[in-house]
Amino acid sequence: MSVTLFVIMTxxxxxxxxxxHHSFKALPVGLSNESPxxxxxxxxxxxDLTWVEGMGDRQHDQEIFQAILGLVMGGRKIILLDMFLxxxxxxxxxxxxxxxxxxxxxxxxxxKTKYPDLEIVLVTDxxxxxxxxxxxxxxxxxxxxxxxxxxxxxDRLRDSNMFYSPLWRLFIxxxxxxxxxxxxxxxGPGRVSIRSYLRMFNFKANHRKVIIADQGEDLAxxxxxxxxxxxxxxxxxxxxxxxxxxARYLMASEEAVLNFSSEISLPDFSxxxxxxxxxxxxxxxxxxxxxxxxxxxxxxxxxxxxxxIMVLFYLSDRDIISALKNAxxxxxxxxxxxxxxxxxxxxxxxxxxxxxxAAELVDAGIHVRWGNTHGEQLHSKMMLxxxxxxxxxxxxxxxxxxxxxxNDLNLETNVQVNGNSGESIFKDAREYxxxxxxxxxxxxxxxxxxxxxxxSLVRKVLYRLxxxxxxxxx
Numbered sequence: 001m002s003v004t005l006f007v008i009m010t011x012x013x014x015x016x017x018x019x020x021h022h023s024f025k026a027l028p029v030g031l032s033n034e035s036p037x038x039x040x041x042x043x044x045x046x047x048d049l050t051w052v053e054g055m056g057d058r059q060h061d062q063e064i065f066q067a068i069l070g071l072v073m074g075g076r077k078i079i080l081l082d083m084f085l086x087x088x089x090x091x092x093x094x095x096x097x098x099x100x101x102x103x104x105x106x107x108x109x110x111x112k113t114k115y116p117d118l119e120i121v122l123v124t125d126x127x128x129x130x131x132x133x134x135x136x137x138x139x140x141x142x143x144x145x146x147x148x149x150x151x152x153x154x155d156r157l158r159d160s161n162m163f164y165s166p167l168w169r170l171f172i173x174x175x176x177x178x179x180x181x182x183x184x185x186x187x188g189p190g191r192v193s194i195r196s197y198l199r200m201f202n203f204k205a206n207h208r209k210v211i212i213a214d215q216g217e218d219l220a221x222x223x224x225x226x227x228x229x230x231x232x233x234x235x236x237x238x239x240x241x242x243x244x245x246x247a248r249y250l251m252a253s254e255e256a257v258l259n260f261s262s263e264i265s266l267p268d269f270s271x272x273x274x275x276x277x278x279x280x281x282x283x284x285x286x287x288x289x290x291x292x293x294x295x296x297x298x299x300x301x302x303x304x305x306x307x308x309i310m311v312l313f314y315l316s317d318r319d320i321i322s323a324l325k326n327a328x329x330x331x332x333x334x335x336x337x338x339x340x341x342x343x344x345x346x347x348x349x350x351x352x353x354x355x356x357x358a359a360e361l362v363d364a365g366i367h368v369r370w371g372n373t374h375g376e377q378l379h380s381k382m383m384l385x386x387x388x389x390x391x392x393x394x395x396x397x398x399x400x401x402x403x404x405x406x407n408d409l410n411l412e413t414n415v416q417v418n419g420n421s422g423e424s425i426f427k428d429a430r431e432y433x434x435x436x437x438x439x440x441x442x443x444x445x446x447x448x449x450x451x452x453x454x455x456s457l458v459r460k461v462l463y464r465l466x467x468x469x470x471x472x473x474x
Contacts, residue, residue: 030256089188091345
């Protein structure tokens with residue numbers, strides 16, 4: 001055997017071993033977790049809407065960010081945010097945006113000035129510094145103002161792109177990253193080093209969107225699909241807010257990320273109580289792969305007499321799709337509003353994966369409409385099961401229904417809300433769906449399936465390939 005062949009075979013063996021190990025290694029302690037059911041107080045459903053009327057003017061009706069600001073301004077002991085996007089990048093879309101990152105930074109710093117002993121912790125993803133290639137002014141202001149900023153150590157997570165990530169880990173990661181000017185910033189203005197791009201191609205993220213703050217001796221929380229990010233400021237999104245022991249469990253799930261990304265510890269809120277609960281609503285906190293298990297469990301018991309309504313940004317996971325089709329075969333009524341996957345911060349996308357998946361769903365007898373987007377995205381991730389026994393199950397949060405989001409690759413947080421269908425949270429979620437589906441009040445939130453139908457075999461094969469290999473951004 002020649003020396004060259006030996007070297008090639010050795011390198012191939014090393015890369016294969018790295019790929020297998022980092023694709024299936026044990027997760028850090030505390031990830032992929034599920035809580036018991038907690039009774040909660042002050043539970044509410046929130047949504048952000050965008051539509052076009054008249055001569056093409058975009059209109060907005062937003063609730064989520066105001067609720068986030070309300071939690072911040074109520075905090076006296078602890079405010080913890082875990083936010084995937086926290087920057088002013090707007091990509092190639094140059095219209096007017098709300099400066100969410102700047103607004104939230106200002107309010108956090110004002111609260112810290114007013115209450116110096118207040119502990120403020122922001123957990124975020126390295127995408128906000130373009131993976132170490134740029135300085136983020138909002139993160140720097142928070143640090144300078146006495147807040148603790150934690151950039152998640154994504155290398156501790158499993159690799160979703162097993163064909164590329166071993167090469168990155170072996171040949172690129174050791175050199176780190178820093179401010180550079182070689183290439184244009186892929187997310188907005190400015191320039192970055194090539195190492196920012198090379199790290200980005202790992203396609204992994206802390207994708208969570210959570211805020212927790214104290215209210216006296218209690219804790220309040222919000223779990224959402226919305227980012228505090230300028231470029232996302234007019235996306236359609238959903239959220240659930242609540243108070244009580246479920247918020248304490250949610251904080252524990254965030255401590256798991258802090259433990260492998262920093263040396264920060266959080267105040268003890270073990271004495272949180274759930275007194276004065278006057279509703280039937282219970283909440284479970286779900287992270288990472290436990291989200292998928294919970295969804296499949298609900299789908300597997302969905303049958304004739306039950307209904308399922310969904311508003312989804314991405315739907316591509318093969319197990320979820322099969323379970324949806326099986327539920328439809330059992331004569332469940334299923335309706336889905338999907339983002340057409342055409343808008344991405346000023347860029348136009350080709351419709352993957354939703355248009356290919358929608359063709360399957362329609363063939364199976366599932367009713368599909370498309371979000372009527374005009375530059376923004378229908379970014380919600382919501383499923384509402386309504387049972388023939390009078391119970392409902394609402395599932396929402398950060399997780400798209402994709403391999404990366406559901407298979408213990410990204411960091412994700414969802415909640416599952418269970419209770420009597422007559423509770424206001426379920427009525428509000430149903431009202432949100434009907435508004436989008438029916439285009440009530442002469443506002444066109446959705447369009448018929450044929451508008452974006454795509455039966456291309458080439459794109460169907462492409463979607464299946466990139467979903468299975470992880471060589472994709474969804």
